[in-house]
Amino acid sequence: MVGQATxxxxxxxxxxNAPCHPAVRVPGVRDFWILxxxxxxxxxxxxxTYMIGRGGDVDLYRTSQQALSRDLGVFNxxxxxxxxxSVMQALGSLRRExxxxxxxxxxxxxxxxxxxxxxxxxxxxxxxxxxxxxxxxDFFTFYFxxxxxxxxxxxxxxxxxxxxxRGVMAGHYHSGQMDVLESGAIYWHLxxxxxxxxxxxxxxxx
Amino acid sequence: xxxxxxxxxxxxxxxxxPAWVVSFILTWGVMGRNYPCPPQTLSGAELVSQYxxxxxxxxxxxxxxxxxxxxxxxxxxxxxxxxQREKTPLLALMALxxxxxxxxxxxxxxxxxxxxxxxxxxxxxxxxxxxAVHLSTWYFFDMTYNITNVQLLGCxxxxxxxxxxxxxxxxxxxxFALFTGASFFLETIMPYFNRGPLAINGWWNxxxxxxxxxxxxSLQSMFVLKETRRSIGQPSPAIAAGQQVHxxxxxx
Numbered sequence: 100m101v102g103q104a105t106x107x108x109x110x111x112x113x114x115x116n117a118p119c120h121p122a123v124r125v126p127g128v129r130d131f132w133i134l135x136x137x138x139x140x141x142x143x144x145x146x147x148t149y150m151i152g153r154g155g156d157v158d159l160y161r162t163s164q165q166a167l168s169r170d171l172g173v174f175n176x177x178x179x180x181x182x183x184x185s186v187m188q189a190l191g192s193l194r195r196e197x198x199x200x201x202x203x204x205x206x207x208x209x210x211x212x213x214x215x216x217x218x219x220x221x222x223x224x225x226x227x228x229x230x231x232x233x234x235x236x237d238f239f240t241f242y243f244x245x246x247x248x249x250x251x252x253x254x255x256x257x258x259x260x261x262x263x264x265r266g267v268m269a270g271h272y273h274s275g276q277m278d279v280l281e282s283g284a285i286y287w288h289l290x291x292x293x294x295x296x297x298x299x300x301x302x303x304x305x
Numbered sequence: 306x307x308x309x310x311x312x313x314x315x316x317x318x319x320x321x322x323p324a325w326v327v328s329f330i331l332t333w334g335v336m337g338r339n340y341p342c343p344p345q346t347l348s349g350a351e352l353v354s355q356y357x358x359x360x361x362x363x364x365x366x367x368x369x370x371x372x373x374x375x376x377x378x379x380x381x382x383x384x385x386x387x388x389q390r391e392k393t394p395l396l397a398l399m400a401l402x403x404x405x406x407x408x409x410x411x412x413x414x415x416x417x418x419x420x421x422x423x424x425x426x427x428x429x430x431x432x433x434x435x436x437a438v439h440l441s442t443w444y445f446f447d448m449t450y451n452i453t454n455v456q457l458l459g460c461x462x463x464x465x466x467x468x469x470x471x472x473x474x475x476x477x478x479x480x481f482a483l484f485t486g487a488s489f490f491l492e493t494i495m496p497y498f499n500r501g502p503l504a505i506n507g508w509w510n511x512x513x514x515x516x517x518x519x520x521x522x523s524l525q526s527m528f529v530l531k532e533t534r535r536s537i538g539q540p541s542p543a544i545a546a547g548q549q550v551h552x553x554x555x556x557x
Contacts, residue, residue, distance in 0.1 A: 130465075130476035137484040141513070148508045152501070234497055244491070244503065 127282035135289055138252070142293050145248075149241050149300060156237065161305065163238035166231060171222055172302040175215050179291040182211030186260070186284045189267075194274045198267050205264040208287060212257030219250050242301055249293055256287045309537065316533040319382045322526030325375035326519055332372055333415060336365025341506035345440055346499050349432030352439060353425040363422035366415050373411035380404020380456065383529045386473055387463050389542045396459040403456025410449060417442040443505050444496070450489035453518070457486035460525065469542070473532040478524055485521040489514055 125132065153160045189204035223243070226232075233243035263283045266272055272280050333339060343356040356362065384401035388394045417438060425435045464472075464479025495503060495510050502509040 128476075130480060133477035134480040134484055137481060141484075141488060144513055145509070148502050233494070237501055240498070240501055240503065244494075248491070 126278075127285045128278050131282045131285070135285060138289060138293075142296070145245055146296060146300060149245070152237050152241065153304075159236060160238045163236060163242075164302070164304075166226065166229070167242070167302050168222065168225075169302050171218055172298050175218050176294065176298050178211050178215050178218070179294050182208045182215075183288055183291045185211065186287050190277065190281065190284055193267065193272055193277060193280065196274055198270065198273070201272075202264050202267045205260055205267060209257055209261050209264065212253055212260075215253060216250060216257075219246060245297055245301065249290070249297055252286075252293070253290050256283070256290045259283050260287060308541065312533070312537045315382050315385065316530075316537060318378050319526070319529045319533040321375040321382075322379040322522070322529060325372065325379060326522050326526065328372040328375070329369060329411075330519065332365045333369035336361045337369060337415075337418070338362055338365070341511045342443065344500065344504065344506050345443075347436070349434070349436035352436050353432045357422050357425035357435065363419060366419040366422055370412050370415040370419055373415050374408055376411055377405055377408035379526065379529070380408065382533065383460070383525065386529060386532055387459070390467065390469060390473070391463075396463040399459030400456050400463070401459075403452060403454070403459060406452045407456060410446065410452060414442050414446040440505075447492045447495055447505065447510065447514075450486075450492050450514075454486040454489065457482045457521070461486070474525070474528050478528065481524065482521055485517050488517050 185204045185207040189201045189208065192198075192201035192204060226239075226243075231239055233240050260283050263272070263280050267280070338356065338359055338361065343352055347355065380401060381404070384397045384404060387400055388397035391397055421435050421439050421442075424430045425432070460474070461479040461482030464474035464482065465476050466479075467474070467476075491503060491509055492514065495505060498504045498507070501507055505511065
């Protein structure tokens with residue numbers, strides 16, 4: 100309106116006093132996302148082959164699925180979700196420069212990883228003691244191989260976060276330098292997400 | 306020999322990369338009828354008639370034996386690019402040794418399948434013996450994936466850790482190299498499966514493994530070509546020129 104200062108008066112539509120929108124920042128190390136994308140594509144490939152295999156003999160898959168413990172599956176799902184919450188809390192603490200608190204949260208994530216692995220080992224031992232092996236039938240091939248591959252990823256994520264926890268305690272990470280720690284957190288979230296799909300496909304899908 | 310001449314040779318030799326991937330897919334893959342390879346549940350007689358009975362297999366494997374060696378000069382040129390940028394060329398040596406042994410593996414297995422194709426169906430030759438040689442060659446090809454993993458680890462770590470101003474490989478390619486190597490690990494349990502995704506001809510152990518390997522190779526070749534072409538007429542990297550530099554692997 101006439102008489103009112105415009106953006107142009109204040110230095111143009113993009114003048115120095117115009118409001119700035121923060122640049123979009125990709126969390127973590129940028130190139131690391133290629134590994135995340137590749138892992139997602141690998142597991143997508145696994146899931147598709149599982150569904151194709153399941154489509155060929157639904158009764159076998161349904162019957163074999165009864166041997167799995169849904170309770171343990173739910174428990175493990177909760178463990179991973181708690182781990183994801185804990186890793187987010189760790190990042191938040193570090194952004195507020197509370198390194199000690201961040202290291203406690205990371206210890207929680209590591210604990211969740213250990214618990215998950217322990218439960219899976221118990222499950223495998225139980226299956227094997229009942230004569231169920233990866234070569235028993237197609238369902239158990241998928242079950243053992245997919246969950247073992249997932250567990251390898253979980254172990255890697257746990258070890259990586261354990262190493263990063265030492266870095267946090269040594270002061271290598273702070274609010275201005277968190278890319279590597281964010282990448283570790285992203286990898287944990289990937290492991291969590293993949294488990295959601297695995298749990299649904301192997302334990303729940305009827 | 307003048308340095309510029311060496312650089313031009315390196316550029317032309319780096320074309321063996323694209324040449325390998327294209328010719329190997331055509332010879333071993335298409336002519337050799339590996340789309341996928343025959344299942345190991347076939348009897349010797351079935352293998353001889355259904356697979357080696359195709360005349361293109363012997364020609365394809367013979368040609369694959371010949372072109373397979375192109376993997377070696379490409380690996381040498383690639384490793385040399387890394388070598389020029391390392392104070393202690395550990396990763397370059399890993400990339401070099403893994404690449405050379407992979408080339409040896411490729412030409413050996415293709416020659417074995419050529420042998421199978423030559424003698425399959427011949428009078429007095431037991432089909433079960435052909436099957437035994439055929440399968441043992443596949444096991445040798447698949448289960449020694451860690452030879453290629455040494456190359457992948459060398460290339461991958463270099464790409465991720467390189468901090469020089471001018472990078473020859475982007476970091477994302479390094480992560481992809483590590484992923485490629487990790488994706489081979491399921492080959493370890495291949496002997497337990499005659500059928501399904503983990504068998505020799507399965508979706509995971511055959512299709513996913515080979516597609517990812519060829520994809521990594523193609524991407525890596527692209528950057529090797531780009532660098533060898535760029536380096537013509539340019540000064541050599543600081544380490545290769547004997548200058549003092551600091552930091553991991555002598556890179557800033």
